[in-house]
Amino acid sequence: MSLWEIIRRLYPYVRPYRGLVFGTLLLTLVGSLAAQVNPFVLRYTVDTVQGLLNRNQGLAQGLPLLLAVSALLLGKEIINTSVQFGQKYYGEKIRINVSTQLSEDAVHKVLGYQLGFYADNGNQTGKLQTRIDRGVESLMKLVQNFFIDILPLFANAVVALVIMFFANVYVGLVAVAVLPVYFWLSYRQADRLNGSRRALRGLREAKSQGLVNLIDSAVVIKSFVREAYEEEKQTRLQQDLQAAQLETRKVNFRYDGLKTFTESIGVVLIIVLTAYLVLDRQISIGAIMFHILLFNNVSAPIRQLHRIYDEMNDALTYSEGFFDILDAADATEPTGALLPDHLRGTFELRHVDFTYPSGTQALHDVNITIEAGKTTALVGLSGAGKSTVINLLCKFYAPDRGALLLDGQPLADYNTHALRQQIGLVLQKNHIFKGTIEENIRYGVMDADLAQIQAAARQAYLHDQIMQLPKQYQSDAQQLSGGQQQRIAIARLFLKNPPIIFLDEPTASLDAIATEQIKNSLEAIKQGRTVVIISHSLAQIVDSDCIYVMQQGRAVESGTHEELYDQRGTYREIFDASARSLNIEKLARVMVDDGDDVADTAG
Numbered sequence: 011m012s013l014w015e016i017i018r019r020l021y022p023y024v025r026p027y028r029g030l031v032f033g034t035l036l037l038t039l040v041g042s043l044a045a046q047v048n049p050f051v052l053r054y055t056v057d058t059v060q061g062l063l064n065r066n067q068g069l070a071q072g073l074p075l076l077l078a079v080s081a082l083l084l085g086k087e088i089i090n091t092s093v094q095f096g097q098k099y100y101g102e103k104i105r106i107n108v109s110t111q112l113s114e115d116a117v118h119k120v121l122g123y124q125l126g127f128y129a130d131n132g133n134q135t136g137k138l139q140t141r142i143d144r145g146v147e148s149l150m151k152l153v154q155n156f157f158i159d160i161l162p163l164f165a166n167a168v169v170a171l172v173i174m175f176f177a178n179v180y181v182g183l184v185a186v187a188v189l190p191v192y193f194w195l196s197y198r199q200a201d202r203l204n205g206s207r208r209a210l211r212g213l214r215e216a217k218s219q220g221l222v223n224l225i226d227s228a229v230v231i232k233s234f235v236r237e238a239y240e241e242e243k244q245t246r247l248q249q250d251l252q253a254a255q256l257e258t259r260k261v262n263f264r265y266d267g268l269k270t271f272t273e274s275i276g277v278v279l280i281i282v283l284t285a286y287l288v289l290d291r292q293i294s295i296g297a298i299m300f301h302i303l304l305f306n307n308v309s310a311p312i313r314q315l316h317r318i319y320d321e322m323n324d325a326l327t328y329s330e331g332f333f334d335i336l337d338a339a340d341a342t343e344p345t346g347a348l349l350p351d352h353l354r355g356t357f358e359l360r361h362v363d364f365t366y367p368s369g370t371q372a373l374h375d376v377n378i379t380i381e382a383g384k385t386t387a388l389v390g391l392s393g394a395g396k397s398t399v400i401n402l403l404c405k406f407y408a409p410d411r412g413a414l415l416l417d418g419q420p421l422a423d424y425n426t427h428a429l430r431q432q433i434g435l436v437l438q439k440n441h442i443f444k445g446t447i448e449e450n451i452r453y454g455v456m457d458a459d460l461a462q463i464q465a466a467a468r469q470a471y472l473h474d475q476i477m478q479l480p481k482q483y484q485s486d487a488q489q490l491s492g493g494q495q496q497r498i499a500i501a502r503l504f505l506k507n508p509p510i511i512f513l514d515e516p517t518a519s520l521d522a523i524a525t526e527q528i529k530n531s532l533e534a535i536k537q538g539r540t541v542v543i544i545s546h547s548l549a550q551i552v553d554s555d556c557i558y559v560m561q562q563g564r565a566v567e568s569g570t571h572e573e574l575y576d577q578r579g580t581y582r583e584i585f586d587a588s589a590r591s592l593n594i595e596k597l598a599r600v601m602v603d604d605g606d607d608v609a610d611t612a613g
């Protein structure tokens with residue numbers, strides 16, 4: 011991305027603050043003029059004092075001059091301090107406002123993107139955050155540099171150089187002659203630092219990430235006694251970091267030294283030249299200080315040049331990734347115009363093929379009909395494509411080929427948000443937000459009151475357990491056990507009370523008693539609604555109105571439990587394997603024996 015392109019992209023964000031920009035520019039101009047006052051005052055003072063001395067006059071005659079000069083310099087400093095404050099404050103205000111707007115835009119865009127966007131390699135959790143943070147940070151450094159560094163410093167330099175030329179062309183030429191060397195050194199410095207700085211940043215991130223991972227993996231590390239191994243990995247990182255830090259410092263010190271040397275040569279040349287001109291009676295003695303101070307104003311911004319150049323390079327690098335996020339128009343979730351106020355809930359998949367953005371084809375020519383008001387189960391081995399079907403039904407992804415219909419209309423034609431309002435989704439692993447139990451259940455209906463939340467928690471058999479916690483509904487939801495968290499998701503579903511329900515292993519993390527309780531609650535809510543359930547526990551699906559068996563991305567069998575059982579196909583295989591893994595024969599024998607005992611006792 012070129013600098014011009016960045017400016018073009020930033021313009022709409024800076025535009026609302028044109029007044030501030032104009033004010034800052036005006037202050038910059040005043041500041042750069044004020045910065046030239048010292049050389050003029052010094053030249054005047056030196057020349058006047060020299061004149062007094064030449065006329066054998068002393069302190070008594072010079073006092074009014076000293077008072078006037080002090081008052082002038084004090085006044086100028088007061089103006090300068092106010093100008094600098096205004097310049098920095100307004101510059102920062104523009105920067106902070108623009109940065110807020112950029113971050114808000116990024117979050118808004120990212121939330122509107124389809125799920126596939128997050129699966130992209132550069133957009134995975136953490137990476138996306140880094141891309142946004144770095145993009146905003148580097149762009150803001152550019153804005154900050156422009157208003158707080160580049161503009162004031164370079165305005166000073168240009169004004170000082172113009173004054174030098176006007177005062178004496180030869181001195182002006184000497185000042186200009188030093189600049190290319192200075193520029194070249196700064197460019198070389200920035201160039202050399204560019205690679206090592208990036209390496210340094212990468213290593214710093216790896217190190218902090220490494221520490222976070224250590225804490226996250228503490229249980230596994232300790233259980234496998236891999237402390238020494240992990241420590242060695244960290245030590246290697248630390249050593250690389252140390253080497254990169256030393257290299258950066260070395261480059262910096264070397265170029266800083268060369269630049270100071272060049273600057274000193276410039277100062278010496280100006281002293282020699284101005285002294286010569288004084289002796290030749292072309293300029294006054296005060297002009298020596300005058301030119302040295304002006305030259306200082308010229309070289310000050312160039313001392314900062316390598317840093318500004320560095321940060322500009324960062325902005326060029328990172329803004330590209332950031333604007334890519336804002337521009338990912340094809341990632342925006344598609345939506346249609348159909349606003350379903352009353353859905354019957356018949357879904358049809360006709361010859362559907364689907365491939366994830368990663369390239370895995372998860373569905374091949376799938377034909378499934380999910381009837382309104384009935385319960386349809388999807389069964390199959392791991393990776394068969396069951397969850398993928400639900401992903402398509404929720405419009406998280408669109409099929410590559412084939413038709414996906416809801417109540418006879420293409421699913422794509424429905425307004426995505428309105429459609430999802432009608433769907434309740436409970437997954438195997440449900441997300442629990444940072445916050446209280448109450449807030450987490452309320453996610454189902456944002457304006458629900460506590461009584462409604464408690465009713466939902468009761469249906470999810472969670473209320474009694476919540477009441478035993480020290481802070482009850484105000485407890486931290488992320489501290490709950492896996493099974494309790496799953497019941498929070500089920501409570502959200504009860505609260506939302508949607509006409510269409512998708513359950514993907516809804517009781518996977520629950521104990522046997524809770525599973526039975528939840529099964530009963532779900533049975534109650536299922537009545538009259540369209541339900542799709544995925545479960546590896548056949549007990550959950552045997553009563554379904556229709557069961558689809560999936561195998562390697564294809565729907566290979568369908569029918570009721572009895573029909574499928576009699577077919578002696580894949581379903582029967584899965585069913586028999588489940589029975590064996592449950593050791594049903596032994597369980598049945600125990601139950602029969604138990605029954606006999608009861609019968610004996612009764613007899």
Ligand SMILES: Nc1ncnc2c1ncn2[C@@H]1O[C@H](COP(=O)(O)OP(=O)(O)OP(=O)(O)O)[C@@H](O)[C@H]1O
Pocket residue numbers: 129366367368370371372390391392393394395396397398399
């Ligand atoms: N987000 C994703 N990106 C890429 N590939 C995916 C994604 N989700 C699933 N897959 C792949 O798609 C295939 C079907 O996965 P899916 O989750 O639908 O299976 P499943 O039948 O629900 O399995 P399980 O019973 O283990 O949950 C698998 O090969 C899986 O690796």
